[in-house]
Amino acid sequence: MTNRYGKKFLVLIPAFNEEERISEVISECRKYLSNETDLLIINDGSSDGTLAVCQREGINVINTPFNQGVGNALQTGFRYAIENNYDFLINIDADGQHDPNDLPKFIDKLNEGKVDIVIGSRFLENSKYDGSKIRIIGIKFFSKLVSLLIREKITDVTSGYRGMNRAALNFTIVDTFNFDYPDADFLLTLHRAGFRFCEIPVTMRKRYGGKSQHRGLKPLYYIFKMLLSIFIILLRKKHR
């Protein structure tokens, strides 16, 4: 479906075991989108009732054959968007942390065509975020590191609330584009390929229900993996 700008927008929600929250996220998205965009869920091998909830809601769901992580779920959606000629894609989390009220801001900003990627930041003026202190320190550390490397101010590199145009989507579906957690390394790769960014203020709420991907020893793995990934990206040649 095309929207008021005559463009095809897709809102993508990757979901893994989110039966408690997904229904609310879907209805909130519908409320704020007013039929301007298509909505697609990527059910990443959930073992709970996520699929049943989505079917009850009558929403389009792509089921991956098994759980492969958020990076792969997103890439499935990016591939679908390219194959179905979408002009823009906005991804939003299924756990209710991202406020769908901000979706129209993404649509307007992407449609201006001045940037390729729009990042929803929880640390800009007029943003709202109610997260743990340790998490905030981690996000700020990686944001400062990326800002230093790209010589451009980015305040929230770990934000999963992002919009991309077709050119950026096309770049992210090649076989060698691998990101377990598409955060700092993902943005750094895109920046080195010449894509333009901007941030917009968004509201991020506390997670309620389901299980966070950052639990147990995973944050330690995340830090190590992200630093290694950033180092390797810097060793690679810049190319699109």
Added chain:
Amino acid sequence: MGIVIVLGIIELVRRRKLNEEYSFLWLIIGVLLLMITFFPQLIYFISGFIGTELPINTLFFTGIIFLMLLGLFFSLKISILSNRVKKLSQKIAILEFELKKNKEAEKQN
């Protein structure tokens, strides 16, 4: 030991349980062991060359190096296969979704 490895590998390839591509590495190990069995002076020569006092240490050292390289080779293969599985799973998921949509559209018509 060398004979058992070489014969075992050949039998696995014959039964199509092991691809020729991977049998090659194991055959090299088997042949090297055979050579050391029939020409033990070879291990003394290598020991002198790399400066180890005991030939057994040379065996352990070369064995560990070879296993490390083998591990790296398999990691490389696993990475390639993971990328292929990832792409296949994405394509299957999208195709399944489109097939379902087409079937529903056909029913409605």
